[in-house]
Amino acid sequence: MLDATNRPFESLPNRPGVGYKPQHYSDILANSGSVDWLEIHAENYMGDGGRPIAQLRHLAERFPVSVHGVGLSIGGEAPLDTDHLARLKHLIAWLKPASFSEHLAWSTHDSHFLNDLLPLPYTAQTLDRVVRHIDQVQAAVGRRMLLENPSTYLAFAETEMSEIEFLSAIVARTGCGLLLDVNNVFVSATNQQTDPVSYINDFPVDHVGEIHLGGHDEDSDDHGAPLLIDSHGREIVDPVWTLYAHTIERAGPRPTLIEWDNDVPDWATLESQAARADRILTKISA
Amino acid sequence: MTTGQTDFTRAILDPDLAVPPGLIDPQGRPAGKRFAVYRNNVAVSLTEALETAFPVVRKLVGDEFFKAMAGVFLRQHPPVSALMMHYGAEFPDFLETFPPTQSIGYLPDVARLEQALRRSYHAADASPIAPEALQDLPPDRLMAARIELAPAVFVIRSPWPVHALWLANTVDGAPKPQMRPEDVLVTRPRFDPSPALLGPGAADFLAAIEKRGTLSEALDAAGDGFDLGALLGQLLAGGAITGISEGT
Structure with a gap:
């Protein structure tokens, strides 16, 4: 029998969402403003019970929820951690989220989890590995995943294809979708001294199921070149908003997440960032 | 390369x-x-x-x-x-x-208490029994029964005043810790774990309960000076008892 209450939200709306922080729980329930959906980090909801799970159950009855994994290490040389994959499968099975995404990065090696999204070279060999891992993940959780483009601070001498060629090949071989982080595009293009607009123009936008926007910090490298750090700790800068508007013009409206994970602001500040995304989405889709 | x-x-x-x-x-x-x-x-x-x-x-x-x-x-x-x-x-x-x-010396046990609080926070949910379920049982049947504790329950035993140290660093105006051994019970009424000081023998009693001993066996393990009523009150207040089983 079809149980509609069991799966209230089949997909994310082409509207603003925010990364959920427990300190905003009451504010969100009282008045979510421009925010129409929520994203959680999968790993924070892999405990056995208690408040995190109870809050998530309550929110998921009211908002579409996106599960965003940060610990799977899809770009890792090592086989995927099957215990972690089982935990992810369990979370997705009971929550039935509107979307599930992970990163083109690695974080686990030699059974050490480094809690950061580390870069990988783009070669035929690493492509095979990532494709294998994504096939394994999609088979385990029983649904299509979105893969997020990384923010990078350095390059690999061994790299033999562009990030877009790499991502496009992954999509073609695995059938996964993409999560386009526009701040990561801006950060990586600045750090790699390439053009962020060309990146967006070349991006396979038909496969984009979600967009991320976030704040970054500014630093410089050993030679004085700008080095942007993807910190998720402040407001989104104007050039990233401009790049976002360009992305929406090209791709059409997409579910758009405001990511603010460090120095988390009050709800009003976070909601105002979502409202700004809302204005761009509304203007361009009108 | x-x-x-x-x-x-x-x-x-x-x-x-x-x-x-x-x-x-x-x-x-x-x-x-x-x-x-x-x-x-x-x-x-x-x-x-x-x-x-x-x-x-x-x-x-x-x-x-x-x-x-x-x-x-x-x-x-x-x-x-x-x-x-x-x-x-x-x-x-x-x-x-x-x-x-x-x-x-006391630092590792303070860390163990904090770790227990964190584990309790994320522990599986369980429904506590109503206090009457214990109170209505005749004493002889109560003593032969076994009780089940919630997954969010933890006991920390220390030769240091860990509970007082924890309080002094989390609650304004808490008394200054006095040098003495302390055993601490962590329970989670609903969502917020809370540490409570255990009386003499209570940690031994709970260790016996964890090993599936009857209340009578646990009472023997607790020895003189143990206050069963006080401990059961603490457990019930913390929603820590999730089941009573009689026989076997």
Whole structure:
């Protein structure tokens, strides 16, 4: 029998969402403003019970929820951690989220989890590995995943294809979708001294199921070149908003997440960032 | 030139190692400070995870000392899973052998109490029994019964005043700790774990209960001076009893 209450939200709306922080729980329930959906980090909801799970159950009855994994290490040389994959499968099975995404990065090696999204070279060999891992993940959780483009601070001498060629090949071989982080595009293009607009123009936008926007910090490298750090700790800068508007013009409206994970602001500040995304989405889709 | 993740990981965790070859900037020069961004991200995020897990230990040793100590710990004990809620399992033992904290005898047990509070927070939900379920049982049947404790229940035994130390560093105006051994019961009424001081013999009683002993057997283990009524009151108030079984 079809149980509609069991799966209230089949997909994310082409509207603003925010990364959920427990300190905003009451504010969100009282008045979510421009925010129409929520994203959680999968790993924070892999405990056995208690408040995190109870809050998530309550929110998921009211908002579409996106599960965003940060610990799977899809770009890792090592086989995927099957215990972690089982935990992810369990979370997705009971929550039935509107979307599930992970990163083109690695974080686990030699059974050490480094809690950061580390870069990988783009070669035929690493492509095979990532494709294998994504096939394994999609088979385990029983649904299509979105893969997020990384923010990078350095390059690999061994790299033999562009990030877009790499991502496009992954999509073609695995059938996964993409999560386009526009701040990561801006950060990586600045750090790699390439053009962020060309990146967006070349991006396979038909496969984009979600967009991320976030704040970054500014630093410089050993030679004085700008080095942007993807910190998720402040407001989104104007050039990233401009790049976002360009992305929406090209791709059409997409579910758009405001990511603010460090120095988390009050709800009003976070909601105002979502409202700004809302204005761009509304203007361009009108 | 390939840069393997073994070398990358080693260099991330050991700032004294050179940046692995094959990592470059846009002009093809060695990555230098660009690699340091990853090193810093890893160290900062793991330090923050430890600060979240052990706020009272941090308060006891001071921010600066805690950060430096976390830097040593995270390199010796990088996380073994992606669940940051479990990171720091080895931290209490580390505090026992880390030379600068070796002499602070109570510190490892304070860390153990904080760890118990965190585990309790994330423990599985369970429905507590109604107090009447115990009170309505005739004494002889009660003594022959076994009780089940919620997954969120933890007991910490210490030769140090861990409960008083925890209170003094979390509650304004809490009394100054007096040197004495303390046993602590962690319960989670609904969602917020709370530590309570256990009376004499109560930790022995609970250890016997954990081993599936009857109340009568647990009472024997607790010895003289144990107050069963007081402990049952603490357990019921904390929603810690999830079942009573009679026979076998």
